[in-house]
Amino acid sequence: MKTWIAGLIMIISLFAVEAGYAQVRISDEDVAHYVNQQVTVCGKIAGTYYDSTSKRKPTFLNFRYPHPDETFTVVIWGDDRKHFSYAPETYLKNKQICVTGKIILFHNQPEMIITSPAQIELENENAKP
Numbered sequence: 001m002k003t004w005i006a007g008l009i010m011i012i013s014l015f016a017v018e019a020g021y022a023q024v025r026i027s028d029e030d031v032a033h034y035v036n037q038q039v040t041v042c043g044k045i046a047g048t049y050y051d052s053t054s055k056r057k058p059t060f061l062n063f064r065y066p067h068p069d070e071t072f073t074v075v076i077w078g079d080d081r082k083h084f085s086y087a088p089e090t091y092l093k094n095k096q097i098c099v100t101g102k103i104i105l106f107h108n109q110p111e112m113i114i115t116s117p118a119q120i121e122l123e124n125e126n127a128k129p
Contacts, residue, residue: 028063031110042098048089073111096123
């Protein structure tokens with residue numbers, strides 16, 4: 001019974017993230033305080049890069065400043081790009097966005113891996129891209 005309830009809670013949590021509901025909404029400057037937590041991070045995409053030549057074909061969305069000075073990075077793996085009707089590195093560059101997901105550290109730098117455009121909200125337009 002406990003396993004069933006835990007599974008139900010997990011499914012509801014996943015739907016909440018996909019729908020854009022996170023418990024906390026923060027600025028890209030504050031992400032270091034929320035490592036391993038589900039949050040919505042808002043800020044400007046200052047630099048982007050799609051590495052079409054590497055094995056996993058990552059797309060990087062860098063907040064506030066271009067790489068290597070970004071405050072926070074969103075990663076979209078190549079396998080997940082098929083879910084996007086647009087090229088994230090082009091469409092989202094220089095836009096104010098909010099992304100919802102779990103903050104992790106990669107080489108001691110905060111990042112979030114997203115798998116769906118439902119995790120992105122254009123901040124000034126109140127619409128999903």
